[in-house]
Amino acid sequence: MLPSATSPEVAVIGGGPAGLIAAEVLARADVAVTVYDRMPSVGRKLLMAGRGGLNLTHSEEFARFVARYAEARPQLEALIEAFRPEDLRAWCEELGQETFVGSSGRVFPKAFKASPLLRAWLSRLESLEVRFALRQSWQGWDEEGRLVFTDAAGKSMQAKPDATILALGGASWPRLGSDGTWVELLAQRGIAVSALRPANMGFLCPWSEIMRSRFAGEPLKRIALTFQGATVKGEAIVTQDGIEGGAVYALSARLRDAIEQDGSALLHIDLRPDFSPESLLRKLDTPRKGQSTSTFLRKATSLSPVGIALLREACPALPAEPEALARLIKAVPVTLTGAKSLERAISTAGGVPFSELDEHLMLRRIPGVFVAGEMLDWEAPTGGYLLQATFASGIAAARGVLASLQIPDAALTLEPSSATRQS
Known part of the structure; x- marks a missing residue:
């Protein structure tokens, strides 16, 4: 169904996944939708995510899936229940983009990139007559309650829609469009916004010059990281100023909070999680036959040069006793002194508290204005949880708009394919 001349008008501010899926839900329900974005094109952060294969969601069972949202689970679970991982996969397939489950349980499009999905999606939105107003930076509201935008030349325009969805993202990767300037605009209207902080980011380490100059960019493969009793297996990468990578991101919230409280955090790295302490000790408790320590470790335990360098960072004079050396390999201490900047983080923590919203994601202090995506x-x-909640919240906000305008919801009643159900 397409909007008519008498259709309600809704402004969606932000052309990321949350804003675009909200626009689709609204347009399917015969609402006239305009998507505003300050960039010259939409979906830029989605395209950036596609460089890593576009991890859309995860295939694990639902209770475990929603537990990943920790403190926000009570607020997000109902939203994700209404648009589950299998619904997201079915939606992709309806756009002609089949998905598959990787060995880790993560879900990706078979194309393994975002551009085909985004092209098909924009084509659908065009067929639904969604309008786009690009290079328009939102400046808040004027005295008459109208939305105010300025273009790159500073020219101003106003809009007075029947409802508004704010989906401006967090503040990571601001060059892609989400710069967090909305925080002050909402504060001016009395909305208490939790401070924006980096999430899923790397950390700073006081590496030696040797570590910085010789091993920056080197991967630490098949390792396990432990902090505050939580252990994550995966990989990491040594950088000139610290460490990052999937295993680090999985612990990043705990590490960030500890650093904010104590000034540093002590992370332990198991360089050989596939070896039990006993089996590792047996490999180390053998004659060295004149080999250097590095050669012995490489041959006996298959440690990489960067792994051996990490051992020397923690203990420049490596212990000769097999027991002490085995303990060090299984728990290399690495002191983290800070989180890397929000601008380089994968995602953003903080934002509009759910206490500022009603059950439909509408701002209690500004009726008719809804919030979705990373602004929340x-x-x-990482692992598909970010995009899943972003899509689900965009759909929830759009359905909140429809409820407020007393318009029947005609949105996204999709059936997963047999292949999706089986996988």
């Missing part, structure tokens, strides 16, 4: 105060690890 939640965070999740």
Whole structure:
């Protein structure tokens, strides 16, 4: 169904996944939708995510899935229940983009990139007559309650829609469009916004010059990281100023909070999680036959040069006793002194608290204005959880608009394919 001349008008501010899916839900329900974005094109952060294969969601069972949202689970669970991982996969397939489950349980499009999905999606939105107003930076509201935008030349325009959805993202990767300037605009209207902080980011370490110059960019493969009793297996990468990577991101919220409280955090790295302490000790408790320590470790335990360098960072004079050396390999201490900047983080923690919203994601202090996506105060690890909650919240906000305008919901009643159900 397409909007008519008498259709209600809704402004969606932000052309990321949350804003675009909200626009689709609204347009399917015969609402006239305009998507505003300050960039010259939409979906830029989605395209950036596609460089890593576009991890859309995760295939694990639902209770475990929603537990990943930690403190925000009570607020997000109902939203995700209404648009589950299998619904997201079915939606992709309806756009002609089949998905598959990787070995880790993560879900990706078979194209393994975002551009085909985004092209098909924009084509659908065009067929639904969604309008786009690009290069328009939102400046808040004027005295008459109209939305105010300015273009790159500073020219101003106003809009007075029947409802508004704010989906401006967090503040990570601001060059892609989400710069967090909306925080002050909402504060001016009395909305208490939780401070924006980096999420799923790397950390700073006081590496030696040797570590910085010789091993920056080197991966630490098949390792396990432990902090505050939580252990994550995966990979990490040594950088000139610290460490990052999937295993680090999984612990990033705990690490960030500890650093904010104590000034540093002590992370332990198991360089050989596939070896039990006993089996590792047996490999180390053998004659060295004149080999250097590095050669012995490489041959006996298959440690990489960067792994051996990490051992020397923690203990320049490596212990000769097999027991002490085995303990060090299984728990290399690494002191983290800070989180890397929000601008380089994968996602954003903080945002609009759910206490500022009603059950439809409408701002209690500004009736008719709804919030979705990373603007909301939640965070999740990488693994598909970020995009799933972003889509689900965009749909929830759009349905909230429809309820407020007393318009029947005609949105996204999709059936997963047999292949999706089986996988």
